[in-house]
Amino acid sequence: MTTTICVATDFSARADRAIDRALLIGEQTGAKVRVVHALDYIEADNADWAKLDRKMRECIGDATCETEFAYPEGALAHAISKDCKDQCADMLLVGPARYNSIGDYFLGTAVDYVLRKIESPVIVVKQRARSPYRHLIAGTDFSANSRYAILEAAKRFPNAQLHVAHGWRVPFQGFQRDTYVREEIEEDARSAMEAFMADLAKANPALANATSNVAKGNAYEVMAREFDAYCDIGGEGLVVVGSHGESGFRQAALGSQTSDMLRYLQNDVMVVNTKAAES
Structure with missing residues (x-):
C-alpha cells in the first residue's frame, strides 16, 4: 500500500x-x-x-x-x-x-x-527544500511522550542522523546559588539521558549511533544551538518535538515549549502527536 x-x-x-x-x-x-x-x-x-x-x-x-x-x-x-x-x-x-x-x-x-x-x-516548513533532511534535532524531557516522538520521526526519516538534546535549568536560580546544586541537577540530567538513549537504541537498533547532549538553558535555546552545531544549511535539518511532555500542557493546549519552537525557530519543525504514547 x-x-x-x-x-x-x-x-x-x-x-x-x-x-x-x-x-x-x-x-x-x-x-x-x-x-x-x-x-x-x-x-x-x-x-x-x-x-x-x-x-x-x-x-x-x-x-x-x-x-x-x-x-x-x-x-x-x-x-x-x-x-x-x-x-x-x-x-x-x-x-x-x-x-x-x-x-x-x-x-x-x-x-x-x-x-x-x-x-x-x-x-x-520554513526553509527551502534544497536538501533532504540529513539531521534530526530532537528535544527530550525524558518522558514517554518525547520517546514516542523521536521514534516516530526516526521511522519516517531513517537515513537522517539523530541528535537528542536536553536543556536543564536550576529552579529558583536566584535563590539556588550553591555550585553543588547546579552540579547535581546536571549530573541527574546526564544520567537520565544515558538511560534514555539506551532505551531508544533498544526500541530501534539503528539509533545506536545517535548523538546526545545535555546543556544548560531552556528547550528553545538548547535546540537552536544544537541545530547550528550540526546543520550547515537550514534545509538539511528537522527539529522534532512532541505535542505534549512532562513540562508541557497535557490538556487541550499545545505545550508551551513546543509553541515557542514553532514561533521562534527559523527551521523546519516536526510536531508529533504523542497521545498514542499515553494510551
Whole structure:
C-alpha cells in the first residue's frame, strides 16, 4: 500500500516551500503526495475547478512522484485535518504562519485542534527544500511522550542522523546559588539521558549511533544551538518535538515549549502527536 503525504496550500509563496519539501520526500520514499486546498462552503459553491486544478499543477511543477489534488470543504483547520485523517496520511506539511492566512490555523490556537484531531505528525516548513533532511534535532524531557516522538520521526526519516538534546535549568536560580546544586541537577540530567538513549537504541537498533547532549538553558535555546552545531544549511535539518511532555500542557493546549519552537525557530519543525504514547 502506497504511503500518502498530505501538504496544505493556500497558493502563497510560503506554502510553496511546504509543497517542495513534500515532493522531495515523495521522490525519496515513493510516497504519494496529496496537495490539499481547503475551501469554505461559499467558495466551493462558486469554484472554478479547472482553474483550481491549473493552479495546483503550477504548484507541483514537474514532480516525479505520484500526486493528487484535494479540495475539502468547511472551516480550514477542520477540513484539512479531516482529509488527512480520512486518507490515513503518514504526515501533513504546512507552511509558516502569516496573519489571517491558513498558517494561523497551524501556529495559532487552532494548531491544538489539528494535532488533537489527526494522529499524523505535522511538519511546519520554513526553509527551502534544497536538501533532504540529513539531521534530526530532537528535544527530550525524558518522558514517554518525547520517546514516542523521536521514534516516530526516526521511522519516517531513517537515513537522517539523530541528535537528542536536553536543556536543564536550576529552579529558583536566584535563590539556588550553591555550585553543588547546579552540579547535581546536571549530573541527574546526564544520567537520565544515558538511560534514555539506551532505551531508544533498544526500541530501534539503528539509533545506536545517535548523538546526545545535555546543556544548560531552556528547550528553545538548547535546540537552536544544537541545530547550528550540526546543520550547515537550514534545509538539511528537522527539529522534532512532541505535542505534549512532562513540562508541557497535557490538556487541550499545545505545550508551551513546543509553541515557542514553532514561533521562534527559523527551521523546519516536526510536531508529533504523542497521545498514542499515553494510551
